Amino acid sequence: MSEHGSNATTANGAHAGETRRDFIHIAAATVAAGGVAAVAWPFIQQLAPAADTRALSSSEVDISKVPEGGEIRVLIGGMPFFIRHRTAAEIASAKAGDTAQLRDPATDASRLRPKKDGTLNPPILITSGTCTHLGCVPVGPSQGTVGEFGGWYCPCHGSHYDTSGRIRKGPAPSNLPIPTYEYVSDTLVKISL
């Protein structure tokens, strides 16, 4: 506090009381601000996903029930996921896409996860069901529209995804993300958020 005046150290000058008062003001305000921040935190953090919400963030899905050429859609924690059983032609066209000009380059193989025995299972493609543009749910084979590249079509602003879930045309910036998932057995996958 000595920078406030030379008489601060003696504490008996005419201005001494002011410097001490300044100190008390600043100290009190700091403590009050700390207290406000400490109380504010719980009020902010309560907005975060609650424990039960977080607990529901993974789910096991039986993939043997998905018909060839079709797909099922599951909601995990409110988020949509696509599980698609691709036909041989669809797998071929996804492979062919590996060499095309892609906005978000990725090979079809890199978008699959290995089974327990370490091999890939190309017929089953699992992707997020949220368009990477603004979050609509694209339509697919069960809605009768698959877009120009045979995969999915987002009706909101016209994004076309191919049979590997890669963005090929339209405003979406990136491919349909691949969620974290693993094969629990040959017919059961566990998808987590």
Place this chain on the structure above:
Amino acid sequence: MSGPSTYEPKTGFTKWLDTRLPIVRLAYDSFIDFPTPKNLNYWWTFGGILAVCLVIQIVTGIVLAMHYIASTKDAFASVERIMRDIDYGWLIRNIHATGASMFFLAVYIPMFRGMYYGSYKQPREMLWILGVVIYGLMMATAFMGYVLPWGQMSFHGSAVITNLIGAIPLVGPTIKTYLMGGPAIGDATLNRFFSLHYLLPFVIAGVVILHIWALHVPGNGNPTGVSVKDAKKDTVPFHPYYTVKDGFAIVVFLIVFAAFVFYFPNALGHADNSIEANPLQTPAHIVPEWYLLPFYAILRAITFDIGPIPAKLIGVALMFGSILILFVLPWLDTSKVRSMRYRPFARQMFLGFVIASIGLGFCGANDPDTLIFKFREDKLSLNYTATTGATTSEIFDDFAAAQAKLQSLPPTAGGAIEISKSGFKWLWLSQILSAYYFLYFLVILPVLGVIEKPKPRPASIADSVRKKHGSKAKTAPAGAAAPQAAE
């Protein structure tokens, strides 16, 4: 403007009260004796209309909250129950839903008025800024309210908006999670939106008080933009002159309001919102409510990356920017002349701005890729991969020719015939209009203030009124074009 108070308490009780809580004096000075420029036109009557709107929304909203259930399982059904089973529930909900649209209608008109008559200029910057704050709060309230009925548009519209917030770099995803309270829009989101939707109108009411306070320091602007010089000659008391004028405007407004409530209650809403929300199925066209369409159009106008910045982020930035820019409008407009009546060129530019804003609304309602008009008849195009590996597309007039060519191609070419359209897209219109929107604020207004030569302005409000009514007036001296000094 508010001179010394002229309130005289008459009864014993009001005298007693006046020395303890001078609330009657405050009301008297603010709404009875308040000196108001005598030349205000009907564009100035929206303050009263907006106050009525706010009260209607709060009263109907409180009633609806008594019957509404904020849960993804019950929300839609509880709204249907309000519409079908609760006595007069249909009426109250129709008033509340229509009221939101009416509220925005009544806020857009004085916003444009403020821009035309330069109401935001010194010394009324705070008044304008508080108005923009109210407008922002209204948008937040309306957005959250629209989610509550839990229809398809509620759900997917809010998914789009929360995703926009998620697109903000660094902090976006965190804010988004805190807003939704989970990985997706669900029960947690619905409950907090309900809570905030109930709260915000009262916050609006608080800011309205500040707005009125900020109005009562410099007093009303007026169509000439000339400041009040002589309160006796230039002003009239608010009551009865403007209570009657505002009252008349409110009645006319309520007639329009009632027409919508009773005859076209669904005209301003979207049919998809009568379908319960289904997170797995997105409606074919997601459109926000009409009052947000211009901003939606600006968002979608950006379809190209600029350098390393992705198109999506630019779109989001411009959409928020188009609203935030209103806060600095008082400093962007460099002209000292308030009213555009006396700014011949600015006036044309302003007309362009109004057209651009409304045009953007239409752009927002239409699919960006559909055509406004065609350049030529639709033709056929044959797309295939040529032997060189390049993707080729040929245009044909008739199907037989295209078919013949397709047959002559090797099977590896993967040829396909499509309809080829060529015309002017809604997207292009929204790009042009968005560009004008920003140019108006960032280039036209700052530059015009410097280079434009304004027309002579009347010497005083009293003068302009006298002139209008044909009596002999001392018109402004020829040299009055010099920038008007602020009072």
